[in-house]
Amino acid sequence: MTHYPETFETSRRLYERACKVMPGGNTRTTVYINPFPIYVTRGEGCRVWDVDGQVFYDCINNFTAMIHGYTQPEMNAAVTDQLALGTAFGAPTLSEIELAELLIERLPAMDQIRFANSGTEGVMMAIKAARAYTNRPKIVKIEGAYHGSYDFAEVSLDSSPSNWGDMPASTAYAKGTPEGVLNDVLVVPFNDVEALKAVFAAHGETIAGVLIDPMPNRAGLIPARKDYLEALVEIAHGAGALVIFDEVISFRLGYSGAQGLWGIRPDLTALGKIIGGGFPVGAVAGRADVMAVFDPSRGKPALPHGGTFTANPVTMRAGLAAMRALTPEAFAHLDALGEFLRNGVNAALEKVGLPGRCVGLGSLFKVHFTSGPITDYRSVYPGPVEKKRLDAFHKGLLNRGVLSASYGLFALSTPMTMEDAGNILQAIEDTLAEIAAAG
Ligand SMILES: Cc1ncc(COP(=O)(O)O)c(C=O)c1O
Missing domain, CATH: 3.90.1150.10 (Aspartate Aminotransferase, domain 1)
Incomplete structure (x- = not known):
């Protein structure tokens, strides 16, 4: 032993x-x-x-x-084939379209997608897209929920009885977190409709979106109640704010992710992990009118976004093989x-x-x-x-x-x-x- x-x-x-x-x-x-x-x-x-x-x-x-664990044959074949063709170019490839098509087909509420290199980046882009679309600064998040290594997403990640307060308080995860970050992230307890109503009553006109993982791992891996998610959508939309699902983990819950399981239509979805077939990946998907903030085809977009290794064909092809095997x-x-x-x-x-x-x-x-x-x-x-x-x-x-x-x-x-x-x-x-x- x-x-x-x-x-x-x-x-x-x-x-x-x-x-x-x-x-x-x-x-x-x-x-x-x-x-x-x-x-x-x-x-x-x-x-x-x-x-x-x-x-x-x-x-x-x-x-x-x-x-799929390790050394899955189709994923290995896709990657070794791509290695012989080149691993990353300063130009798009067919592989990104194929993976985008597969993911959009599986997520009926999402019209378009944009790739990144980590789930952190996917969440960050979703938050920034909600801000750019609504022209508002604040987001609402769940106490204790992890959404990656990004200042705004980290607020109240490890709140403790010594600092969590009643409302709850917005607490810093890292030393040196700017006060402005804490001011612009409003924190609510999970599965609590009244708390959401209260935060929207107080700040509704400045809230860009609600960031929610329907089964937040670090906050306990407790599944959201369906009536809670339905109320969340209603409250957010009633105030002109967007609903952002963080499905970086929960996309592994089913063919159409957590949103399919719960029957909820968010405005934006952050993805990562399984969609890269074992390689670094992230993505933000969303409604076409919201995703238009990234569109560079009519001049400078409302939200420009780059990334040297974004949508590299190794990740895209590995991701495609992994997702195809997820029947x-x-x-x-x-x-x-x-x-x-x-x-x-x-x-x-x-x-x-x-x-x-x-x-x-x-x-x-x-x-x-x-x-x-x-x-x-x-x-x-x-x-x-x-x-x-x-x-x-x-x-x-x-x-x-x-x-x-x-x-x-x-x-x-x-x-x-x-x-x-x-x-x-x-x-x-x-x-x-x-x-x-x-x-
Ligand atoms: C729910 C959730 N969102 C975002 C992230 C960040 O993803 P990454 O580690 O790829 O940056 C994670 C990572 O564990 C996560 O669990």
């Missing part, structure tokens, strides 16, 4: 080497694990191998991006895996007598070690006991050959079989029993 950190000596040595040339040995905060991260050499199907030769079921899948049958398979694991985890929590619940939808789930009702960011904000259990859960699974995100997120992939899901569940059951025994 692997045992962290003892059986990860090569990772430890690589981390020490990294510390000399990168701050804290790290170039991506999300992959840091204390005392050192696990360095990976390769992946195949739903498994990854680390530099110490240990093998794991990968339930992180590059933070949900690798929906309705593939989504049904992912849903079945997710349902089996969510039910199994909840049963295991009950069996060992630990307070907690497994939440999520489709191929995503998350475990909260809390006994109260799970409604929003504050309801799952971990206290010291929950933090300790989350850490023990993460490390216990690592020791049983399952990689999950350190904050409790699991993302499944199409190459996983029901037998794999059974093995993952067994590891979860054993880990929960160990945590319960430790008290």
